[in-house]
Amino acid sequence: LPLEYQKALPLLKKIEEAGFEGYFVGGSVRDVLLGQPIHDVDIATSAFPAEIKQIFPRTIDIGIEHGTVLVLDGDESYEITTFRTESTYQDFRRPDQVAFVRSLEEDLQRRDFTINAFALKEDGAIVDLFGGLNDLDNQVLRAVGNPYERFHEDALRMMRGLRFVSQLGFTLEEKTKASIIENHALLAKISVERITVEFVKLLLGKNRRLGVEMLVETNCYHYCPGLAEHKAGLQRFAELPSMPLTNEIQAWTLLIDQLGLPSDAIRSFLKGWKCSNQLIRSVQQAFKGLQWRKTQAYTQMLLYELQVETIAIVESLLPYYGLENQAPHFIAAYDALPIKALTDLAVNGTILMETFNKKGGIWLKEALLACKTAVINQEVANEQAALLEFLQETQSHLVSL
Ligand code: ATP
Ligand code: MG
Incomplete structure (x- = not known):
């Protein structure tokens, strides 16, 4: 077991000593099985929130109506969520109401993809009810159960599927893919904020090209802000050299450039995605620097205006255009400016x-x-x-x- 799990193991033990079941679940189990680093350790339990709060002395109610209690342990904190079903779906969005249940199986059934529906026991045994291990081996992304029903319950799952394609380089299982194509228009029901989270993860995925190609092939891009008319631009973006993008400013700047948007359209495009004003300003600056740098060196004034962070981002984008990243040179030039403000x-x-x-x-x-x-x-x-x-x-x- 990875260190993060070993650290969290005493919590599972305590839950079991109190007479309940506790498992590691969600993305971290998938990532452990893939040999990838994990970010958050999520725990699922048969104990109800009030019972969890009796077991652990230090807790914070972060989403009790959804069954989630944050448990503080030393300098770590863990989200412990009661097994639940999401039976009352309305309007193709995730439900406001959930029902707590005592069965792990029901909890795993509500999850989106087979590779996200594992549970890992305290003794290291893996609960795999839907053939997720097999799908991991074959690098296949398959909806749990009937994909048509699952995408009707929560249409965001289609965007999540595309971002996992980009992050993992997996192939969409045939029926899962056909169902996304069939149901893509349900994305119209999903809030922009939730779509944006998945889209940014898709842009930053190691297999960006695959993810963007699937976004186009499934027609999901029709329901992404400002992209409906940009099929060709998205294809150009997909075909860029495959070096992964490491931050959001880079990703948006490169995308906007490939879409061929003029600089005065950046604000409304990014507003459509509900990006913050700060992010919008950063992208506008990076875009300005990029246009200039594609053909010539910075002027002293442009170095001053862009400042060191944006210079580094602009330079990092040049290799996508077959140009050399000269960050050290131009950062030294920036440092040598007589004034910075x-x-x-x-x-x-x-x-x-x-x-x-x-x-x-x-x-x-x-x-x-x-x-x-x-x-x-x-x-x-x-x-x-x-x-x-x-x-x-x-x-x-x-x-x-
Ligand atoms: P990441 O590594 O990016 O955090 P993740 O798979 O952990 O990916 P989360 O959004 O953290 O994604 O969700 C945790 C788990 O909750 C998922 O692995 C999945 O089992 C379940 N889940 C999350 N969102 C949905 C959804 N919309 N429908 C069904 N299950 C979901
Ligand atoms: Mg997660």
């Missing part, structure tokens, strides 16, 4: 108003801009005396009374 400038508004004995106004903004530009372009030293002299000599129309 306006506050580094040796003059400020107060100094200029006092020196030239003028009240604030448009002249002041323009004078500061002239100083900033001259300093960044290394035409004037970033020193107060040098800058005041520069203004008097070259910008007298601004600073004279």
Whole structure:
């Protein structure tokens, strides 16, 4: 067992000592069997939330109506969720109401794919009720039970399937795939936020090409914000060199470029995906840098504007265009800039108003801009005396009374 499981093993023991069943479940069991690193250890139990809270002294109610209690153990915390069924599906979305049950089998039945429906016992034995081990071996993604029914219960499962294709490089089992093609339009019922989570994981998957091709082949892209008219762009994106993308800013920037969107369409495209304003700004900056860098080196001013994080992202994207990543070179150039922000400038508004004995106004903004530009372009030293002299000599129309 991996270290994360060994650490969590005492919790399973405690649950069993109290007379209940407890298992490791979900993505972590799949990842352990695949020999991949795991992120969260999820535990499923026959104990009801109130019973879990009696067993463990330190707990937080994080989703008690869904049966989930967070148990604190040393400096770790674990989500312990009561076995449940999700019987009351309305409107093709995940249910608001769940029923707690005492049977592991019923809990595993509600899960989406056979490789996500394992339970791992305290003694290391694997519960595999739906042939998941076989599917792991054959690298097949198969819905648990009848795919048509499962996608009707919760249409998001189709997007989850596509992102697992991208993350794992697995093939969709024939009926599962046919059912996604048939039911793709049910995605219209799913909130954008939930679709976005899966789509970003798909973009960042190691087998991005497969995932994006399946997104197109199953027609699910029709129900992704802003993508319906972009089949050809998505295919171009799928065909990019296969190096994996490591962060969301990279992924969106590259996608938007392959879709051929103009820079002034980025905001509304990403708003459609409910991206944060901060992410949108980062993508706009990276996109600007990328367009420039595809044909030439940065100017001093562009280095200043983009700042080091965006420069690194832009450089990391160049290999997708057959160009060289020159991050070390351009980060050194950024580091050598005389100023990194306006506050580094040796003059400020107060100094200029006092020196030239003028009240604030448009002249002041323009004078500061002239100083900033001259300093960044290394035409004037970033020193107060040098800058005041520069203004008097070259910008007298601004600073004279
Ligand atoms: P990741 O490694 O990205 O966390 P995961 O498989 O653990 O992948 P989670 O969203 O953390 O995905 O869900 C944990 C488990 O809950 C899944 O493995 C699956 O068994 C079940 N599950 C999650 N979402 C659904 C869903 N929409 N329908 C059915 N089962 C689901
Ligand atoms: Mg998980």
